[in-house]
Amino acid sequence: MRCPYCTNSASKVVDSRATEDNTTIRRRRECLDCGKRYTTYERIDNLPIxxxxxxxxxxxxxxxxxxxxxxxxxxxxxxxxxxxxxxxxxxxxxxxxxxxxxxxxxxxxxxxxxxxxxxxxxxxxxxxxxxxxxxxxxxxxxxxxxxxxx
CATH class of the missing domain: 1.10.246 (Serum Albumin; Chain A, Domain 1)
Known part of the structure; x- marks a missing residue:
């Protein structure tokens, strides 16, 4: 995962929680280089049948x-x-x-x-x-x- 501000790939997860419907995990990340925070979402990739x-x-x-x-x-x-x-x-x-x-x-x-x-x-x-x-x-x-x- 690259920081959207400085494109550095090193970050730490500050907060992690499931969304209300439990289909996605929301993660707050902090860039270890510039210190800015951003949010990522993790979900299962459903391939079409x-x-x-x-x-x-x-x-x-x-x-x-x-x-x-x-x-x-x-x-x-x-x-x-x-x-x-x-x-x-x-x-x-x-x-x-x-x-x-x-x-x-x-x-x-x-x-x-x-x-x-x-x-x-x-x-x-x-x-x-x-x-x-x-x-x-x-x-x-x-x-x-x-x-x-x-």
């Missing part, structure tokens, strides 16, 4: 896109927005815990369906019908049979 779509294209993981899909699946169901945001948070955390820069959309879809299956069967079937691209009623029926047998 890329989602590999079915057609092979890649796009950034988008929490809002996932939440919007869940909102459509859960429309007129007794599921709160907080529950849906909890699913999004859990899915995002599981994807980040994989410690990979890229993840296939199928992994995300399966995670979402696992959460929805336990939360609301109707929302699960709605999401699955779009995600799995049911082509006909027979495919839809097979998914319902699997759900009923479990």
């Amino acid at each position: 890329m989602v590999i779509k079915r057609d092979g294209s890649r796009e950034r993981f988008d929490r809002n896109k996932l939440l919007n899909g869940l909102l459509k699946s859960c429309e007129k169901r007794p599921i709160s927005r907080e529950q849906l945001e909890g699913i999004v948070n859990s899915v995002e955390q599981k994807v980040k815990n994989r410690m990979e820069n890229e993840v296939h959309s199928t992994v995300i879809g399966e995670l979402v369906m696992d959460f929805l299956r336990n939360l609301d069967e109707i929302a699960y079937v709605r999401f699955a019908s779009v995600y799995r691209e049911f082509k006909d009623i027979q495919t839809f029926r097979k998914e319902l049979d699997k759900l009923l047998n479990n």
Whole structure:
């Protein structure tokens, strides 16, 4: 870290504390050469997670896109927005815990369906019908049979 006043690299930390949201550490530093004080912030560098779509294209993981899909699946169901945001948070955390820069959309879809299956069967079937691209009623029926047998 270089002093913004004299560009000297030697400094000492005078004060260090976490911000209110605990995502950043604020440090007051004093330059050992000119004696002036300045503030630095330390935070984790989050690299974007890329989602590999079915057609092979890649796009950034988008929490809002996932939440919007869940909102459509859960429309007129007794599921709160907080529950849906909890699913999004859990899915995002599981994807980040994989410690990979890229993840296939199928992994995300399966995670979402696992959460929805336990939360609301109707929302699960709605999401699955779009995600799995049911082509006909027979495919839809097979998914319902699997759900009923479990």
